[in-house]
Amino acid sequence: MAFVLLEVLAELSERAEMAKKVDAFLPSMMKILEAGSEDEKLKIIVVFRNILGQLKKAKASSIAMMLVGKVLPLFDSECSQLRELSLLLFRDLLKAVLSRDEKKMRRNIQSALVPLLFRLNDHIPSVAKASREALFAAAELLKWKQLKHLLQRERMWELGECLLLRRSSRAEEYMHQSLPYLRDSQSSVRLAAVRFIRSATTHMRDQDLETQTDVLSALQPLETDRDISISSMAAHAGSILRAPRVRRRSSVILQMLCCWCR
Structure with a gap:
């Protein structure tokens, strides 16, 4: 019954009237995005993508600020369709942000850069393409010309080093963030994670023994x-x-x- 209701909600979200009533559904949709089944999450993402373009700019930006953190864990879903649609929703959320919210959003998306980098190596072409579009939207919001240039020229092998050179103070943080990807089921993603960690080790300012032990064990x-x-x-x-x-x-x-x- 719940899934049937979500299907109805997805159909209704294509209508302009739905955008006016989004506040009534927002808390429930947020919960489903966090704890629902894969099918339920897919439906909610469809709903959000449908209504986002119908909302007034101020409202769309406000929802984008609330929603962006909920979307990040879905980038690594076992379901390729959920990975793809969550990446596309993330791209849409970044494009919906008003200038007044840009500074806060820039802080919020810092933790998305490494996952986006690794999803570029997804063996599903549509997922890799969605990750590229999401990373480009992040580069635009961050006003990061070099990152945009590398993406436009498809010089993907340089993106990790570009990130580390620009954010060398966060090398240790990025390294910890990379560790789960060493266990990814896709060899292309594991290879990207090892390559990034190899680069990150040369950028660490201090050699923390605990970090060294964790990384070597992984x-x-x-x-x-x-x-x-x-x-x-x-x-x-x-x-x-x-x-x-x-x-x-x-x-x-x-x-x-x-x-x-x-």
Whole structure:
């Protein structure tokens, strides 16, 4: 019965009248987006995407601010359709933000950059494309010209290093955020995570022993991964992490010089 009601709600959301009554449904829709089944979440995302363009700009921006944090966990859903639609909704939410809310939204989307980076490597082409569009919308909101340039030129292999050079103070945070992706079922995503962690190790300002232990423990199983690209890169990342700080800093300088010379 609940799913039938959601289907009716999805159909009604195509009508302009629904946008006027969104406040009545908003709390329930938020709860379903957090704790509902995959099918229920898909329906709610459809509803939000339908009504977003029908709302007044101020209302759309307000809902975008409330909703953006609820969407992030769905990027890594086992359901490819849910991954794709959540990424597209995220893109739509960023585009709906008014200038008055931009500063707060910029803070809110910082935690989305690493997941978006890894979803670019999703083996489902439509998911990878949706992630690219969402990351481009984030780059526009952040006024990050270099990131937009790399996306436009499809120089995807440089995006991780671009993020680390721009946000080197958050390298350790990004590294922790990357660890769950080392266990992703897709080898392409695992490889992207190992590559990013390998780069992040050279940007860490301080060598925190607890972080080092966590990362090395997470990398160890990948050193015997069936994909030789992953296993060799995991071994290399581990050796960099164990290396003295001086060697890591020289690696950063070399990477920066390479970027400036392009």
